[in-house]
Amino acid sequence: xxxxxxxxxxxxxxxxxxxxxxxxxxxxxxxxxxVIYPIIExxxxxxxxxNGISAGREFIGWKNWKTLFMDGNFRRAAGxxxxxxxxxxxIQIPLGLAMATFLEFGKKKFKVFxxxxxxxxxxxxxxxxxxxxYALATNGGIISTISKWFGGGNVDLLGSSTLALYAxxxxxxxxxxxxYMVYFLAAYTNISEEIYEAARIDGATKGKYFWHIxxxxxxxxxxxxxxxxxxxxxxxxxxxxxxxxxxxxxxTELMATYMYTLSFSNFNMGxxxxxxSGMFLIITLMSLFTMKVLNRIGGDx
Amino acid sequence: xxxxxxxxxxxxxxxxxAVILGLFYLLVSLLPFVFMIMNSFKEQxxxxxxxxxxxxxxxxxxxxxxxxxxxxFRYFGNSLFVLVVSLALLLFITACASYPLxxxxxKICSPLYALIVACMSIPIHITLIPVFKMMMKMNLYDSIxxxxxxxxxFGIPISVFILTSFMQSISREIEDAAQIDGxxxxxxxxxxxxxxxxxxxxxxxxxxxxxxxxxFSFAYTLTQSVGNRTLPLAVWDFKGQxxxxxxxxxxxxxxTALPMIIMFIxxxxxxxxGMTAGAVKG
Numbered sequence: 362x363x364x365x366x367x368x369x370x371x372x373x374x375x376x377x378x379x380x381x382x383x384x385x386x387x388x389x390x391x392x393x394x395x396v397i398y399p400i401i402e403x404x405x406x407x408x409x410x411x412n413g414i415s416a417g418r419e420f421i422g423w424k425n426w427k428t429l430f431m432d433g434n435f436r437r438a439a440g441x442x443x444x445x446x447x448x449x450x451x452i453q454i455p456l457g458l459a460m461a462t463f464l465e466f467g468k469k470k471f472k473v474f475x476x477x478x479x480x481x482x483x484x485x486x487x488x489x490x491x492x493x494x495y496a497l498a499t500n501g502g503i504i505s506t507i508s509k510w511f512g513g514g515n516v517d518l519l520g521s522s523t524l525a526l527y528a529x530x531x532x533x534x535x536x537x538x539x540x541y542m543v544y545f546l547a548a549y550t551n552i553s554e555e556i557y558e559a560a561r562i563d564g565a566t567k568g569k570y571f572w573h574i575x576x577x578x579x580x581x582x583x584x585x586x587x588x589x590x591x592x593x594x595x596x597x598x599x600x601x602x603x604x605x606x607x608x609x610x611x612x613t614e615l616m617a618t619y620m621y622t623l624s625f626s627n628f629n630m631g632x633x634x635x636x637x638s639g640m641f642l643i644i645t646l647m648s649l650f651t652m653k654v655l656n657r658i659g660g661d662x
Numbered sequence: 663x664x665x666x667x668x669x670x671x672x673x674x675x676x677x678x679x680a681v682i683l684g685l686f687y688l689l690v691s692l693l694p695f696v697f698m699i700m701n702s703f704k705e706q707x708x709x710x711x712x713x714x715x716x717x718x719x720x721x722x723x724x725x726x727x728x729x730x731x732x733x734x735f736r737y738f739g740n741s742l743f744v745l746v747v748s749l750a751l752l753l754f755i756t757a758c759a760s761y762p763l764x765x766x767x768x769k770i771c772s773p774l775y776a777l778i779v780a781c782m783s784i785p786i787h788i789t790l791i792p793v794f795k796m797m798m799k800m801n802l803y804d805s806i807x808x809x810x811x812x813x814x815x816f817g818i819p820i821s822v823f824i825l826t827s828f829m830q831s832i833s834r835e836i837e838d839a840a841q842i843d844g845x846x847x848x849x850x851x852x853x854x855x856x857x858x859x860x861x862x863x864x865x866x867x868x869x870x871x872x873x874x875x876x877x878f879s880f881a882y883t884l885t886q887s888v889g890n891r892t893l894p895l896a897v898w899d900f901k902g903q904x905x906x907x908x909x910x911x912x913x914x915x916x917x918t919a920l921p922m923i924i925m926f927i928x929x930x931x932x933x934x935x936g937m938t939a940g941a942v943k944g
Binding site for chain 1: 669673676680684687688690691692693694695697698709710713714715755756758759761762763766767768770771774778781783784785786787788789790791792793794795796811812814815816818822847848851875876878879883894897898901908911912915918919922923926930934937938
């Protein structure tokens with residue numbers, strides 16, 4: 362009798378495994394074909410000299426990787442990614458939090474603000490890139506026009522190799538701050554009304570309530586917002602490719618735009634794959650490292 | 663008594679300052695849109711001669727007429743087709759995958775779940791060249807069918823992540839009852855789990871839909887001819903055609919932004935919730 366139930370249990374287990382794999386198969390196939398295999402293939406191609414079109418490609422060993430280590434353009438691009446990352450975290454998250462706090466403390470009175478503030482996030486990165494390439498134009502752009510009202514001259518933001526990167530970062534923050542606003546508004550709904558009531562009864566002002574109660578409670582949300590913003594900044598592509606194409610010079614070049622131009626404009630796919638692989642390694646290592654560090658300092662949260 | 667008065671004045675002052683800053687940011691948020699919409703109703707030289715913030719002489723619709731008579735609807739149709747096919751496929755297969763991950767007690771489930779979710783931070787650019795090569799080989803290059811595979815694949819991690827936790831939150835009681843009645847696992851999924859997952863699926867439909875609708879990198883790499891391109895590339899192609907005609911480009915931009923704006927007006931809460939789904943759950 363006991364043997365029979367055991368056999369039945371193992372039969373059920375096998376049936377469960379079979380059904381489970383059947384349900385999981387389509388997802389695993391899609392990931393294998395369009396994500397896992399291409400990653401391996403990219404590393405593979407990075408050892409070749411190949412123009413992407415001809416069938417023949419030449420195996421050149423580590424040569425592309427050696428070039429990558431010495432490549433000033435790649436270093437510049439990675440540096441730009443880091444600047445965007447740092448400024449994104451430092452601007453978008455506090456701005457988003459400020460907007461959410463304003464709406465939360467103001468209650469229903471300021472609903473109009475929420476609606477209008479969200480509007481920039483409705484457009485696609487490509488459309489925003491195009492829009493701002495006109496809106497920031499030297500002649501007849503928004504900034505130039507406003508500068509003229511105050512007696513200044515035309516402002517050439519996107520043509521200046523020192524200012525272009527910061528202009529682009531401004532646009533990125535314009536696009537993503539509303540996202541973090543909604544994100545923190547959702548986090549606020551998890552803080553119960555009772556905590557606020559209790560703090561009020563104890564005589565805390567709204568300022569004290571924010572700094573001493575809300576901020577510590579939002580720590581986990583702040584952490585994942587920072588990770589989100591970080592990974593996003595390292596992968597950035599659409600907006601900059603459309604708006605500046607990485608220029609002027611290589612002043613707004615990013616890892617992704619550099620890889621794209623190498624591969625699909627210069628048809629240097631061997632080296633393009635090498636840059637893509639390098640970018641993949643940097644992003645993976647940085648996310649792992651950040652998650653480890655953030656988990657350590659925020660272990661209590 | 664005095665200290666209460668002081669703190670009251672302080673609070674009013676702070677609020678006034680906050681509202682002023684808020685109004686300023688309102689302006690910052692809106693100005694580019696005002697620029698885009700207002701100037702799209704001007705003629706090419708009218709915009710050059712007049713300031714950008716001056717109202718157009720009259721409601722000039724020539725730009726919109728030209729854009730709509732061009733290939734605009736072709737782009738729109740392509741986008742819609744790719745969206746519907748990819749989204750249906752994505753939602754169905756990720757719902758299937760999330761069911762065993764949420765419910766089956768199998769040793770293999772947790773490493774598979776970790777693998778799928780870990781794909782979330784992978785940059786699409788590492789797959790671009792191999793996928794391009796693959797599509798060339800399969801003769802799918804420059805066809806909208808080429809976009810479906812990558813769009814589905816890159817929507818999988820977040821969708822499985824959200825749907826698995828959604829299915830875990832569904833009460834087991836109904837399933838237990840169904841099991842006693844002799845309902846098999848496959849029927850259980852289609853009759854009970856799938857219908858109960860509708861709220862999660864609709865949030866994901868919005869999240870993934872917005873991403874697919876706006877996707878640029880794959881569409882730009884895998885398609886070439888006007889007849890096979892999606893809406894985000896419409897601006898690109900129109901820019902090639904009318905590079906100096908700023909009002910015309912602004913009209914294209916306004917039209918491409920229109921579907922999202924309409925959705926925002928009619929289903930604001932659902933849209934906002936869907937667009938931030940990935941982050942809020944994480």
